[in-house]
Amino acid sequence: MIAEERLESLKAGLIGGLSAGLAFLITTVVNGLLLNQYFSILNINQFQLINLQFC
Secondary structure: OHHHHHHHHHHHHHHHHHHHHHHHHHHHHHHHHHHHHHOHHHOHHHOOOOOOOOO
């Protein structure tokens, strides 16, 4: 009985993780390809948040 519950939890965790990863991937692609053209504030590459060059 407990092995079946653990298997169900494992399946639920895998499905949840894959869903979250897929949502992140789709959001990143939409941001990079579509929204970045119209809203320049979304372009994270234009900001220099941390300068790691010490020389």
